[in-house]
Amino acid sequence: MAKNILVTGGSGYIGSHTVLQLLNGGYSAVVVDNLDNSSAVSLERVKKLAGQNGDRLSFHQVDLRDRPALEKIFSETKFDAVIHFAGLKAVGESVEKPLLYYNNNIAGTITLLEVMSQNGCKNLVFSSSATVYGWPKEVPCTEESPISATNPYGRTKLFIEEICRDVHRSDPEWKIILLRYFNPVGAHPSGYIGEDPLGVPNNLMPYIQQVAVGRRPHLTVFGTDYKTKDGTGVRDYIHVTDLADGHIAALRKLDDLKINCEVYNLGTGNGTSVLEMVAAFEKVSGKKIPLVMAGRRPGDAEIVYASTEKAERELNWKAKHGIEDMCRDLWNWASNNPYGYDSSKGSS
Numbered sequence: 001m002a003k004n005i006l007v008t009g010g011s012g013y014i015g016s017h018t019v020l021q022l023l024n025g026g027y028s029a030v031v032v033d034n035l036d037n038s039s040a041v042s043l044e045r046v047k048k049l050a051g052q053n054g055d056r057l058s059f060h061q062v063d064l065r066d067r068p069a070l071e072k073i074f075s076e077t078k079f080d081a082v083i084h085f086a087g088l089k090a091v092g093e094s095v096e097k098p099l100l101y102y103n104n105n106i107a108g109t110i111t112l113l114e115v116m117s118q119n120g121c122k123n124l125v126f127s128s129s130a131t132v133y134g135w136p137k138e139v140p141c142t143e144e145s146p147i148s149a150t151n152p153y154g155r156t157k158l159f160i161e162e163i164c165r166d167v168h169r170s171d172p173e174w175k176i177i178l179l180r181y182f183n184p185v186g187a188h189p190s191g192y193i194g195e196d197p198l199g200v201p202n203n204l205m206p207y208i209q210q211v212a213v214g215r216r217p218h219l220t221v222f223g224t225d226y227k228t229k230d231g232t233g234v235r236d237y238i239h240v241t242d243l244a245d246g247h248i249a250a251l252r253k254l255d256d257l258k259i260n261c262e263v264y265n266l267g268t269g270n271g272t273s274v275l276e277m278v279a280a281f282e283k284v285s286g287k288k289i290p291l292v293m294a295g296r297r298p299g300d301a302e303i304v305y306a307s308t309e310k311a312e313r314e315l316n317w318k319a320k321h322g323i324e325d326m327c328r329d330l331w332n333w334a335s336n337n338p339y340g341y342d343s344s345k346g347s348s
Contacts, residue, residue: 002026002027002028002056003026003027003028003080003081004027004028004030004077004078004079004080005022005027005028005029005030005079005081005082005083005251006030006032006073006077006079006081006082006083006121007019007022007029007030007031007032007082007083007085008031008032008033008064008082008083008084008085008086008112009033009038009084009085009086009087009127010029010031010032010033010043010059010083010085011031011033011035011038011039011040011042011043011059012033012037012038012042012085012086013038013184013194013195013196013197013240014085014127014181014184014240014243014244015031015033015038015083015085016038016042016043016045016046016193017188017193017240017241017243017244018083018085018243018244018247018248019031019043019046019057020046020049020050020188020193020244021241021244021245021247021248022247022248023046023050023053023054023056023057024050024053025248026053027056027251028056028057029056029057029058030057030058030059030060030073030077030079031043031057031058031059031060032060032062032064032070032073032086033060033061033062033086034061034062034063034064034086035061036088037088037089037197037198038196039196039340039341039342040059040061041341042193042196042341043057045192045193046193048192049188049190049192049193060073063108064086064108064109064111065103065104065107065108065111067111067114067115070111070112070115071115071118074116074118074119074121075119078119078121079116079119079121080121080123081121081123081124081251081254082112082116082121082123082125083124083125083127083247083251084109084112084124084125084126084127085127086108087104087105087108087109087127087156088100088101088104088105088153089153089202090153090202091131091151091153091154091202091299092202093153094151094152094153094154094156095151095152098152101152101153101156102152102156105153105156105157105160106156106159106160106163109160109163110163113163113164113167117167117171122171122173122174122175123174123175123176123254124164124174124175124176124177125176125177125179125247125250125251125254126160126161126164126176126177126178126179127179127181128157128160128161128178128179128180128181128263129154129157129180129181130180130181130182130183130236130265130267130304130306131149131150131151131153131154131157132147132148132149132154132157132158132161132180133145133146133147133148133180133304134146134147134148134149134150134154134301135150135301135302136301136303136304139271139303139304139305140269140305140306140307141265141304141305141306141307142265142307142309142310143180143263143264143265143307143310147161150299151299161263164176164178164261165261168260168261172260174261175254175259175260175261176259176260176261176262177250177253177254177259177261177262177263177264178261178262178263178264179246179247179250179263179264179266180263180264180265180266180306181238181243181246181266181267182235182236182237182238182265182266182267182268182304182305182306183203183204183205183235183236183237183238183267184237184239184240184243185203185204185205185237185238185239185240185326185327185330186239186240186241186321186325186326186327186330187240187329187330187332187333187334188240188241188329188333189241189329189332191329191332191333191335191336191337192333192336193333194240194329194330194333194334194337194340195209195240195330195333195340196337196340196341196342197340204219204235204274204277205237205277205281205326205330207219208277208278208281208289208330209330209331209333209334210334211289211290212281212285212287212289212331212334212335213334213335213338214338215338215339217290218289218290218291218292219278219289219290219291219292220291220292220293220294221274221275221291221292221293221294222294222295222296222297222300223294223295223296223297223300224293225296226296226302226303227302228273228302228303229273230273230275230276232273232274232275233273233274233300233301233302233303234271234272234273234302234303234304234305235271235272235274235304235305236267236268236269236270236271236272236304236305236306237268237272237277237323237326238266238267238268238319239319239320239321239325239326239329241321241329242266242268242319242320242321243266245317246264246266246311246315246317249311249315249316249317250264250315252315253314253315262314264310264311264314264315265307265308265310265311266306266308266311266317266319267305267306267308267319268305268306268308268319268322269305269306269307269308269309269319270305271303271304271305272323276323277323277327280323280324280326280327281327281330281331283324283327284324284327284328284331285327285331285335287331
């Protein structure tokens with residue numbers, strides 16, 4: 001029998017790519033998503049990409065804070081594990097609307113953990129974030145680096161990690177893996193699923209993508225005087241399919257009897273500057289990205305990249321793709337879907 005995995009937030013960017021890898025890896029996936037910041041079209045496309053494996057995918061439009069709806073889903077299926085992606089993730093919005101973020105991300109997670117516990121499902125993979133490292137004084141960031149968040153979004157990730165640790169301490173039957181991702185970019189090589197942010201993108205690559213297809217006039221580069229090779233901020237970018245594979249590796253790790261509540265970084269272990277990313281994208285797409293140079297943004301760290309040794313050693317996982325692959329797959333997705341999943345704005 002295929003293992004049943006509940007995937008919260010499974011129609012989102014990272015969620016949809018992970019659901020596809022789950023189906024192709026022989027798992028059954030039940031997706032719960034309130035579609036606040038994603039489209040159900042992504043899952044229709046995942047189904048097609050998965051071929052016959054797509055029959056093992058089902059979807060419920062449910063908010064995690066809706067306990068009766070969640071309890072009904074758990075009453076209908078016995079889950080082997082939960083992969084928890086669901087959450088709001090715009091840093092700027094979290095500063096303006098902290099209570100929205102605490103309510104959605106933290107209250108939703110607490111309800112999920114309670115319902116899991118009631119139903120005897122105590123295996124969890126949680127999508128945390130490198131944002132919990134705040135402004136690291138030393139790089140690369142290891143899983144033992146000090147953690148502190150610089151905005152309410154980051155704090156929700158930090159608090160949920162602590163909640164997970166407390167839940168495990170209170171009941172050692174729980175097996176929990178916290179995955180701290182660095183900067184996910186790229187798309188499925190088919191160009192059929194990818195990142196489709198609503199509103200103004202918060203991250204570099206979806207912004208570049210919208211400039212490249214003509215939806216925005218230029219890219220603003222914040223901060224040109226950092227102590228880096230070209231003055232622009234440095235980040236660890238990871239291909240979304242590598243990230244999805246990391247979740248499958250984490251699920252397999254939950255079968256290990258010795259797992260308690262473990263943290264793993266998922267990144268490439270390499271730092272890439274903003275201008276290097278722009279150059280790589282221009283090279284593979286043949287598009288010129290007009291730039292406007294601006295001052296530093298408050299809250300932006302100078303250099304953040306991962307130490308990935310623990311994940312390589314214990315999860316037997318390593319990122320395979322470099323930035324050219326990321327840019328090529330991103331451009332393939334963007335050029336085929338200039339308006340993302342909303343085909344009403346252009347031909348899809």
